Amino acid sequence: MHSRRSFLAGAVAAVLLPAAAHxxxxxxxxxxxxxxxxxxxxxTKGIALDSDAALRRYFEPSLAAAxxxxxxxxxRRKEVPTL
Numbered sequence: 001m002h003s004r005r006s007f008l009a010g011a012v013a014a015v016l017l018p019a020a021a022h023x024x025x026x027x028x029x030x031x032x033x034x035x036x037x038x039x040x041x042x043x044t045k046g047i048a049l050d051s052d053a054a055l056r057r058y059f060e061p062s063l064a065a066a067x068x069x070x071x072x073x074x075x076r077r078k079e080v081p082t083l
Contacts, residue, residue, distance in 0.1 A: 035058070038047045049055055055064040067083045074081040 035047060038044060047054070047058070049058065052064075052068050055067050058064075059067065067081075070083040071081045
C-alpha cells in the first residue's frame, strides 16, 4: 500500500510539475510581450523607469537597488547617473 501511494504521488508530481513550468514560461513571455508592446507603434511612450517602484518591477532586485543608489548619489552631486 505504501509503494502505491509513493507511485501515485510521483505520478501526480510528474504531471503537475511540467504544467507549473509551462505556466512560468507563459508568465515570463507575457511579461516580455507587455514590455515590447509599449514600444510598438507610432507615438508610443514606452515604459517610464522614473520611480523606484518601476525599477523594482522590471529589474532583478540587486540591480534595481544599485540603480536606485546610483540615481540618489548622482542627484546629490547634481550629475547624470551612471546606470
